[in-house]
Amino acid sequence: EVQLVESGGGLVKPGGSLRLSCAASGFTFSSYSMNWVRQAPGKGLEWVSSISSSSSYIYYADSVKGRFTISRDNAKNSLYLQMNSLRAEDTAVYYCARDSHSGPTILEWGQGTLVTVSS
Amino acid sequence: QSALTQPASVSGSPGQSITISCTGTSSDVGGYNYVSWYQQHPGKAPKLMIYEVSNRPSGVSNRFSGSKSGNTASLTISGLQAEDEADYYCSSYTSSSTFYVFGTGTKVTVL
Numbered sequence: 001e002v003q004l005v006e007s008g009g010g011l012v013k014p015g016g017s018l019r020l021s022c023a024a025s026g027f028t029f030s031s032y033s034m035n036w037v038r039q040a041p042g043k044g045l046e047w048v049s050s051i052s053s054s055s056s057y058i059y060y061a062d063s064v065k066g067r068f069t070i071s072r073d074n075a076k077n078s079l080y081l082q083m084n085s086l087r088a089e090d091t092a093v094y095y096c097a098r099d100s101h102s103g104p105t106i107l108e109w110g111q112g113t114l115v116t117v118s119s
Numbered sequence: 120q121s122a123l124t125q126p127a128s129v130s131g132s133p134g135q136s137i138t139i140s141c142t143g144t145s146s147d148v149g150g151y152n153y154v155s156w157y158q159q160h161p162g163k164a165p166k167l168m169i170y171e172v173s174n175r176p177s178g179v180s181n182r183f184s185g186s187k188s189g190n191t192a193s194l195t196i197s198g199l200q201a202e203d204e205a206d207y208y209c210s211s212y213t214s215s216s217t218f219y220v221f222g223t224g225t226k227v228t229v230l
Contacts, residue, residue, distance in 0.1 A: 035219070037219075037221075044122070044208060044221060044222070044223055044224040045157070045159075045165065045208050045210075045221040045224070046221060047210075047217065047218065047219040047220065047221060050218045050219070059216075059217060059218040060217070061120075061217055062120065062216070062217065095164060095165075100170065102171075103153055103171065103212070104153045104212035104218065104219065105153060105155050105167070105170045105171065106155065106157075106167070106210065106219070107167055107170075107176075108167070109164040109165050109166075110164065111164050112164060
């Protein structure tokens with residue numbers, strides 16, 4: 001069974017930093033592209049970032065480019081999101097999500113971790 | 120990259136069929152067959168219902184079907200049931216500088 005477990009969320013002041021982690025199990029982590037998707041309270045889904053299986057290809061939403069960094073450690077079956085210069089509008093539940101092998105499709109999602117940016 | 124456009128809400132009675140539209144551009148929905156649909160119940164993670172426009176993952180009811188015409192994709196739920204009441208989001212691969220784009224979301228209400 002595929003499991004994606006996010007951690008690292010919490011309350012942070014504007015301008016602060018936070019690092020999210022996602023522990024993956026139940027599949028060969030090193031073979032799949034991974035994503036971070038967020039959802040502000042009461043709002044829709046917003047794709048944040050994607051990373052290919054070997055970290056060769058990385059993409060960011062314009063709203064986080066230059067502030068967030070996605071990375072992975074295939075030896076530890078883990079995905080990360082380093083978030084710097086946080087703003088109030090970054091407040092959201094952040095989901096870790098696995099891509100399909102056959103093409104750009106998000107297959108499974110973790111349960112999410114809440115990040116609150118507030119003074 | 121702007122979000123894909125979905126109706127804010129759609130409703131129907133049990134047993135009826137409803138259709139949710141998802142309108143994008145030739146750079147996303149119209150250009151690729153990588154349109155997905157997700158169901159999200161309150162407080163829960165999204166669940167994949169349709170992928171690559173019209174394919175259903177194992178375990179998803181055949182009451183859910185997808186299609187695409189030009190820059191607009193559609194999700195149809197037939198034989199509407201109370202458990203189908205949820206938020207639905209479309210998503211597409213995009214050739215813009217980003218990678219994925221999501222729809223604005225549609226709240227489905229079963230009357």
